[in-house]
Amino acid sequence: MADPITRPRRRFRGILVPLWLGYVFLYLPILVVVIMSFNDSENLFVWRGFSLRWYPEVFADGALMQGLGNTLVVATGATAIATVLGTLLAYGIQHYTRGGFVRAFAIAPAILPDLLLGIGLLTLFALLGITLGLHSVILAHAVFATAFVTAIVLARMASIDPSLEEASRDLGAGPVRTFLKVTLPQLAPGIVAGALLAFTLSLDEFVIAFFTTAPTQPTLPIVIYSMVRFGVTPEVNALATLLLFVSVVTVIAAQRLTRLTGSSK
Structure with a gap:
């Protein structure tokens, strides 16, 4: 039985x-x-x-390398802005707000449709008279990347003992010194995880970049899109594999750092 x-x-x-x-x-x-x-074949179906012949050809393609360079500039700039703003925003939400409205409003760009966000940013740049280029893409990517950094840093702040900040102030340290000496070191794993995630998202983002960049300064996803309209080439497959590898490594690193936020409590 x-x-x-x-x-x-x-x-x-x-x-x-x-x-x-x-x-x-x-x-x-x-x-x-x-x-x-x-x-080894140029025919994708045979x-x-x-x-490994297609991987060296990726780096020999001038258009792909230009797009890659533009993408790295955009991702680096957007990550730097988003990391600073997201960390400060998370700190302010945690210490100076009550309720969930402000928190939800700060994270909203992460869940808004890319099409809506791209059109809205393009309209804003037009109203402000900002010319399109890599600087406009950096600002646009920083908008949604800040929301992701804010969410991750907020999750990290939930595991921090608030009595440590209170003890620092009782010992005579001001708010700025307490933030730099006590709070910021504890937030470091969450900040790095948010920065890695922001970099990865900016690296392969297409829709927002399509609306906010100049035709003479395309990012890598836009260059790839212009190539695949006439058929996928082996070079594109090789480049996609390289980007997949970078994205997977970055996401795994961000995930491991995020786990440290809970284990170090």
Whole structure:
């Protein structure tokens, strides 16, 4: 006679089938791109053997390298702005506000549709007379990246003991010194995690950059889009694989740093 405790486990194993089908649906196209980036053939639908020939050609393509350079400038600038603003915003929300309205309002750009945010920023730049270029893309990316940094730093602040700040002030330290000497070191893992996430999101963001950049200064996603309109080339697969590798490494690093926020409590 079967153990009655094991029966429910056997009965509900079928629930895992939709889970694995979902994983296949999400990651099979990515796996195909990675595999075909090592294809020696120029025809994406014909496998002719393993080769690394397309990876050097990525770096020999002037348009791709220009787009990559522009993207790195945008991602670095947007990350720097978002990290500073997001950290200060999270600190202000945690210490000087009550209720969830301000918190939700600060994180709202992270959940707004990219199309709406891109059109709104383009309209704002036009009203202010700001010419489009890499500077406008940096500002635009900093808007939504700040929301992600704010959310991560707020999560980190929830694990900080407020009595440490109170003890610092009781010992004679002012608000600024307390923030720099006590609060900021404890927020460091969350700040770095938010910065890594902001950099990754800015690196491959397309819609907002499409609305806020100049035609002469395209970012890498825009360059790739202009190439794939006429068909996907092996170079694009190789570049997508490189970007996937960078994104995965960055996200894993951000996740590990985020876990430190809970383990260090």
